Amino acid sequence: MDGIFLQQLVNGLTLGAVYGLIAIGYTMVYGVIGMINFAHGEVYMISAYLCAISLAVLGFFGLDSFPLLMLFTLVFTLTVTGVYGWVIERIAYRPLRHSTRLAPLISAIGISLILQNYVQLSQGARQQGVPTLLEGAFRFSIGDDFLQISYTKIFILLAAFVGMAVLTYIIQYTRLGRMCRATQQDRKMAQILGINTDRVISLVFVIGATMAALAGVLITLNYGTFDFYAGFIIGVKAFTAAVLGGIGSLPGAMLGGLILGLSEAQFSSMVNTDYKDVFSFSLLVLILIFRPQGLLGRPQVVKV
């Protein structure tokens, strides 16, 4: 294994971890209500702005220790973005729960347009940026080449995997998680057994938004720049990751994200950057041909 391969591995992992975090939102919402949340990319975009606002305010008060900055920023961004997730469900999904399946899809697209234009009007259309907080990098020599990993990347990998682990724990081992899983398996039955499924659905939107917000903070730290349209491309990629891993499956979303990130990095390294998306989508098509339910998805069983 040479330095280049390792470097690309790190590139792909950081990219993939972030895709995975956003994919969680798509997959969980699909799991409980069987619909795609098309406003999810915009939720991520909002969180990037919130992160920048929080950093600016904290900077204004003279706070400059990285752990404290991160703590406050994460708490603020995750909370407020969670509220956005809750509001989206309330406005675009709940009133339409018993109408045709297409209606909430359209209303979610509407919400996504509203959020884009609202941010553009209130924050301006220019590219926004945050200052670099964590400078420096580890450097390892490998033969006549080297592997350089910035501290920011290490922080991203750590934070993303901790986020995923915490979420997995919540879903697998807590009462809250059991309620989510029950609602996912059979909403009507869960309701009969006394679970407030409306609240669970709200909660799933909030969890999805929180994970997107974590991704938003990490991406903002890593690339330092974003605009009101930033949610679109990354939303499409994360959605692809969710489908690749099996939509509705939580580990599937994380795996799908990592596979997508790694394949993009290795393909641009070995072949050509122009066609990395072509490669990713071909991979998706191939997987769906042989496993229509995605890598870790359960096949749909029609109940009789």
Next chain:
Amino acid sequence: MAMKKGILALAISAALGVSTTAYADIVIGVAGPHTGPSAAIGEQYWRGASLAAEDINAAGGINGEKIKLVKGDDACEPKQAVTVANRLVDQEEVVGVIGHYCSSSTIPASEVYEDAGVLTITPGSTNPLVTERKLEIMFRLCGRDDQQGQVAADYIIDRLKATKVAIIHDKDTYGQGLADAAKARLNQRGVTEVLYEGLTRGEKDFNALVTKLRNLKTEVVYFGGLHPEAGPLVRQMREQGLNANFISGDGIVTDAFVTTAGGPQFAKGVLMTFGADPRVIPEGKAVVERLRATGYEPEGYTLYSYAALQVMAAAFKAVESTDGVEASTWLKANPVQTVMGKKEFDTKGDLKVTDYVMYQWDDQGKYHQQP
């Protein structure tokens, strides 16, 4: 019901508003990316043209009529550019257009203006095709990418003496055109690029590409594209320990480039080709100072946009009408005095003299002309 009446009243007043302005004023469109990732350039266009309109109106307007500017926002999207062009021509009834910016927008939009006979002057579209389609009404106040790419390529060979050059573009008309122009000149002078690849506009992660550049021991990266992609690309190069020279064109002439690069510590040392700084031309001194007094630094295309409206006004005055074809014929035969000095156009609508020079960003987030 009350609400319906309100909407009706609003609609009527809006319709009246449009019709009255169309009779009293000369309406000129300022088309470009007023929103979207390149909105910083749209602001330069609007600031420059607004001040010019103010000054021309204060001096009596054009043929006794006042100029009224309207925004046309294409967000650098070719599809939207055509829609905007049609709106400007049909609804706003413009007689002239300052715009657009992205060559991929200017090219399709100019077909609409040609059909309507609307004089069009672009302050910043540099793709050769803009003026190479035998349109009668199309002019440009900047240079062309074949000239710009050539200047950059010569600089790479003569000044940087580099042989391992990587060429990256953003797959857009402007970016790829510029990259191809530089590539052609490099190849002509015997330098073969080590890599020629395109990235996707709107993405932020180019780490995989950067690792590849590092592996090829690249000495110079030439980038054809705009600042939203150039910034992260430079930053990721530096973060991965690749200290190769980074050269781009007029697509990064805005301080938003420093923002997207994550600060001056990353943008420092980046080179770019652009016309000789219009802010130091004596004719434009007063205008520069007035713009600075409003707290706006007239960087990039601000003065180009001011000059574009001056050129348009001069042509309309000379032919005593707002006919695009007549004005065009006059412009191709007569020089015009602008804030950027005397400008003369050839029969294609290109400037007779262009002067691309190399600039470098410093560690304060400012750029300076290279000696």
